[in-house]
Amino acid sequence: GTQRGAVFAYQGNQPWLFITVDEPLPPGRYSVELVLRDGSTRRLVTGLDLSRSRGWGAPIPVAVHDAVLLRVLDADGRLVLTARLTRR
Numbered sequence: 001g002t003q004r005g006a007v008f009a010y011q012g013n014q015p016w017l018f019i020t021v022d023e024p025l026p027p028g029r030y031s032v033e034l035v036l037r038d039g040s041t042r043r044l045v046t047g048l049d050l051s052r053s054r055g056w057g058a059p060i061p062v063a064v065h066d067a068v069l070l071r072v073l074d075a076d077g078r079l080v081l082t083a084r085l086t087r088r
Contacts (some may be wrong), residue, residue: 005054007011007083011064017044017058019070021081025050028075036062 005012005021019032031046048056050072060067064085 004081007070007085008057009064009067009085015060015062015064016057017060017064017067017070018055019072019083020055020073021050022054024052024054025072025080029052030058030075031073031077032056032079033064033071033073034060034062034067035071036066037068041071 001079004023005019008018010016016021017034027050028051029046030048030050032044032048034041034042034044042062044060045056051058067085070083070085071079074080
């Protein structure tokens with residue numbers, strides 16, 4: 001329930017997504033995935049070190065408007081952060 005960062009997404013010819021965290025996460029490797037409107041998930045990256053970097057971004061393989069939730073998971077698959085994606 002506490003804001004710990006931000007998510008920015010862009011729907012262009014190549015959609016992209018960028019996340020920031022206010023404070024580095026504990027040491028470890030993290031995965032980032034999107035949950036889509038149909039309930040399926042798309043893993044965007046695995047092995048990400050958010051203990052040293054406070055941000056990550058990349059092109060995404062889906063349309064931005066199809067994504068409803070972003071999840072950051074630890075190496076054991078436990079949920080660490082979530083962000084509900086809203087349209088502005």
